Amino acid sequence: MEIKSVRISVGKGYDVSIGKNLLGSCGELIVKAVKPCRAAIITDSTVEKLFLVTVAESLRNAGFTVCAFSFPAGEQSKTIETLSAILEFLAENHLTRTDCVIALGGGVVGDIAGFAAGCYLRGIRYVQIPTTFLAAVDSSVGGKTGVDLRVGKNLAGMFIQPEAVVCDTDCLEQLPGEVFSDGAAEAIKTGILSGEQLFSLFENGDVKSSLTKIIETCVAFKGSIVETDQFENGLRKTLNLGHTIGHAIEKCSNYTISHGHAVAVGMAVIARAADRLGLSDPPVAPRIEKALIRNGLTVHTDFSAEELTAAALSDKKRAGDEITLVIPGGIGSCYLKTIPVTELNSVIKAGLEER
Ligand SMILES: NC(=O)c1ccc[n+]([C@@H]2O[C@H](COP(=O)([O-])OP(=O)(O)OC[C@H]3O[C@@H](n4cnc5c(N)ncnc54)[C@H](O)[C@@H]3O)[C@@H](O)[C@H]2O)c1
Ligand SMILES: [Zn+2]
Numbered sequence: 001m002e003i004k005s006v007r008i009s010v011g012k013g014y015d016v017s018i019g020k021n022l023l024g025s026c027g028e029l030i031v032k033a034v035k036p037c038r039a040a041i042i043t044d045s046t047v048e049k050l051f052l053v054t055v056a057e058s059l060r061n062a063g064f065t066v067c068a069f070s071f072p073a074g075e076q077s078k079t080i081e082t083l084s085a086i087l088e089f090l091a092e093n094h095l096t097r098t099d100c101v102i103a104l105g106g107g108v109v110g111d112i113a114g115f116a117a118g119c120y121l122r123g124i125r126y127v128q129i130p131t132t133f134l135a136a137v138d139s140s141v142g143g144k145t146g147v148d149l150r151v152g153k154n155l156a157g158m159f160i161q162p163e164a165v166v167c168d169t170d171c172l173e174q175l176p177g178e179v180f181s182d183g184a185a186e187a188i189k190t191g192i193l194s195g196e197q198l199f200s201l202f203e204n205g206d207v208k209s210s211l212t213k214i215i216e217t218c219v220a221f222k223g224s225i226v227e228t229d230q231f232e233n234g235l236r237k238t239l240n241l242g243h244t245i246g247h248a249i250e251k252c253s254n255y256t257i258s259h260g261h262a263v264a265v266g267m268a269v270i271a272r273a274a275d276r277l278g279l280s281d282p283p284v285a286p287r288i289e290k291a292l293i294r295n296g297l298t299v300h301t302d303f304s305a306e307e308l309t310a311a312a313l314s315d316k317k318r319a320g321d322e323i324t325l326v327i328p329g330g331i332g333s334c335y336l337k338t339i340p341v342t343e344l345n346s347v348i349k350a351g352l353e354e355r
Contacts, residue, residue: 003029004216008141008223010161010230016141016219018212022168023054023129027062030102030127033164036063038099040090042113044073047105047131050174055104055129067093071112075255078108078148080156086116090124100125100163106132106179107139107259111157114145118160128162131171133183133211134260137190137218140165142226152316153250159231165219169211181296182260188291189241189267190218192284195332202291238334241326242267245348248311252303264292268299271328273351279337284328305349312348313341 003019017029039059043052048070056066069089071077090101103113103126110128117126128140146157172180184202191199198217201210222239229236246266249257271285289299301308312323324338325347339347 004212006216006219006223008161008219009227010143010223014162014164016165016167016223018136018167018169018215018219020168020170020212022166023051023171024058026055026129026166026168027058027060027064029166030059030164031062031064034100034125034127037065038093038095039064039066039102040093040095040099041066041068041102041104042086042109042116043068043070043104044077044106044109045070046073047109051104051129051131051171055102059102073108075108075148075258078112080147080149083112083116083119083147086112087120090116090120095120095124097121097124100127102127102129103140103162104129104131106130106135110135110139111145111154112147114143114160114162115147115157118145118158123160125163126160128165130165130167132175133172133180134186135183136167136169136172136215137183138186138222140167141219141222143230153247153255155316167215167219169215172211177296178258178261181264182258184295185242185260185264185267185292185297187214187218188288188295188297189239189263190221191291192267192288192328192331193238193241193334194221199287199291199331202295203287207295237324237336238326241328241334242270244312244315244323244325245269245308245351247315248308249301249303251311251314252307261297264297265299265301267328268292269301269348269351270325271351272353273347274327274329276350276353277347279327280329282330284330287331288328301352305345305352308348308352309345312344 006016101117103110130136130140143159143161146154149155242263246263249262271288274280275283275285
């Protein structure tokens, strides 16, 4: 059994283990980072049925005392109410400062379980076991956790790094196609940011048989950025490629379009805008569109530039009369560009126009 290991050097640092057939021995990997203690597995109703028994048994075999909490699968569970129920569960099960939370699931589980670990007793340790492609390539690493508020997504949360991440690529085999594509969108984003090697896999390669390599590359790339900018004051903002417009699309659709699918359209729009406004060389949009479509994603939206601009500017996390966009100047050469908010509409318009 070959295991790839990527070290993320933030705080005291942690290892991301990636490979096939890891769930059954996750306890052995986790115990290297967290000595046997009480482990509260937090998961959702879908993942519970697929993997909870295997993970709980492996943790018990490694010496952990295990309890488990599950909530209904889906973004609609990423709320203060679910967070509250998890915190009560941790208290009822007598978890102490030396115990730990195990987040078993996709990005929703990872975000809410990480946040719960960060607030319970002012912070206990947690481990990520990502089971979606998106969680594997993106959300399980970097320490962003949180929940949605009624006013907007991810508006409450904290930065708190996990103790370890265990990613079993076999889990991804059971993912519905649409959910797999969500992860492909974030991985293609990393390809556009990091360069040809990763990007070309999505452009021409065999994605399904390269999962370990893709996840390893994405995690290492994100890790290198988070190591220099843990709290997103500068460089980490480049990870938001496609996200200004992507978040606007999510919002305009009343969150019926998922994060990855919206970010895919966001990347296509900003790539076409970059080409048409002379911000890229050579043109990037044809290649980016091809990679997205080939991996089950769309590159067009029916929302108007005005609708998207209004949604982007109402983003509760945005401040001031300027907005910073990530411009795909080329594959592997993206850069930040701050523009007055009054120019956003024309940038989006350039990216929407049919030619
Ligand atoms: N923290 C971060 O840095 C970060 C980054 C990107 C996205 N996110 C967040 O991640 C969330 C989206 O994550 P997601 O796409 O993983 O969604 P998700 O966690 O809702 O998972 C999608 C669906 O797949 C199911 N599922 C999970 N694993 C499965 C498996 N192995 N087989 C079959 N079904 C499985 C889930 O039960 C769910 O129904 C959003 O809330 C987003 O805000 C966070
Ligand atoms: Zn994202």
